[in-house]
Amino acid sequence: MSQNISDTFALQLQHMRTELIAQLRVQRGGKIGRAEAAPDRHDVQSGDRAQNEAERDLAMSIDARETDALTAIDAALKRIAAGSYGLCTACGVDIPTARLHANPTAERCVVCQGQFEQARGETHPSM
Structure with a gap:
């Protein structure tokens, strides 16, 4: 792959990484984790325990997916740097x-x- 094409993909991947990190910060309310950002994470009395657990499980699944996406972006950037992209x-x-x-x-x-x-x-x- 030519250097120009690799550079184009590197810029695209860096942009994707920046957007994903910004999205994660907004969703998490800053640099804290999603669980800490949830205002009612311990307030089970105000809601249904099963619903709270389902919401927590969904949030953890979303976190895992977002982490996987960041890992894939970083791996692609490493392949570009190594010349194997x-x-x-x-x-x-x-x-x-x-x-x-x-x-x-x-x-x-x-x-x-x-x-x-x-x-x-x-x-x-x-x-």
């Missing part, structure tokens, strides 16, 4: 630029990603 981490073939535009954090070609997801038991209606 755009190469499938499983088989080494070039990942099509269209795929990278659609998902700048992609680390595998479509075939290897499908095999990876199948091995993990993930299913998607379409790829």
Whole structure:
């Protein structure tokens, strides 16, 4: 992959990272965690315990997803720095630029990603 294309993706990834971090700070009320930002996290008397637990579980799932997204962005930026961005981490073939535009954090070609997801038991209606 040419340096200009890598630089373009690096800027896009850095922008994605900045936006995600800003979004996390807004959602969390600053630099504290989501649980600490919840005003009624200990006020079970004012609501249903099951509902509070469901909301907490949802918040933890969202946190995990956001953390995974940040991790993927950072990994892609490291691949750019190492000069391996755009190469499938499983088989080494070039990942099509269209795929990278659609998902700048992609680390595998479509075939290897499908095999990876199948091995993990993930299913998607379409790829």
